[in-house]
Amino acid sequence: MTIESIATLENSASKVPSPLPSTRELFVGFLTLGMIGFGGVLPLARRMIVEQRRWLTPAQFTDMLGLCQCLPGGNIINLSVAIGLHFRGVAGALASLLGLIAAPSAVVIALGVIYQRFQDNPSVQHLFAGLAAAASGLLIAMALKMLMPILKKPLPLLIACLFFVSIGLLRLPLLPTMLILAPLSIIAIWKLPS
């Protein structure tokens, strides 16, 4: 082994915080995350990936999450794909993604079966009606929390209202609405700083 190749090896090793996770470890890691992540997986994901298993440094994690947030799809879903791909290529990406959605898929289908079987029972109807109302309350709270930071900025607020009216009230299809409004929104915020 030449000195150069040893130097390269050490160099690449120093960039990696811990031994590379195997495909199996990626699957198990994200499977665990999918099982315990009630209500929001992201804080748990950071703890597992950065603090416990040390797959990524804090800076790497933030950078990857930044990427995943600008792409379509759930950011934790995209993050699992990005991390899997980063360490083990396509096989790693598949292992991470399948691990993440395996347990939640099973649970959600089980809940669906229960709901369908007991749909005609008045008590069960009331129970699920209450659950649905509570879930809509959570969504309202989330929308309000997201609205607060832009409430006093006229331009972003106007753009948010445009999207709300066209999708929520006029029920326009999403694809053409987005193709027109999203570039306008980016240009407006870029050219007219508020």
Place this chain on the structure above:
Amino acid sequence: MSDTLLALATIFSQLSLLAFGGGNTILPEMQRQVVDIHHWMSPQEFSAMFALAQAAPGPNMMVVTLVGWHVAGWPGVLVTSLAKFGPSSILTGVILHLWQRFKDKPWRATIQVGMVPMTVGLVGASAALITEASTRTWGLAVIAAVCALIAYKSKVHPLWILAAGALLGLSGIGQV
């Protein structure tokens, strides 16, 4: 049957690539497709499925799996999951390679900031539609309002709020 699966694949692969800002932004379009256009379920059933998905662990887009299962059973689950998670994952993989190159370019931040108002508007629209379908009686409207207030004001775990809502619902108060 295969027409249904094809429709599911078309709808969810499109939604997969439109879900900027996370899954909740595409709920209105999903509801429009499965309720208004394809008549696979009522708005109330859609809201119930959304609620079930919220009560399950994991990423918040599990409503997709449930819709697939409701419409076409196990093949539906497979098709919707592939269609929902496939295209956005492939895009993530492709962009990941380009990412490092454009890391410090200012336009990246511009796009990110420019899309925030869109996300806010779309999540607001989701909240309006889901609430409209799931609060048909005054009792349910009260549950939604109280849960919204608690979730907004406090840091109570969402699962407790869902459980409290389900229990209040079980009492049947204001649901006649």
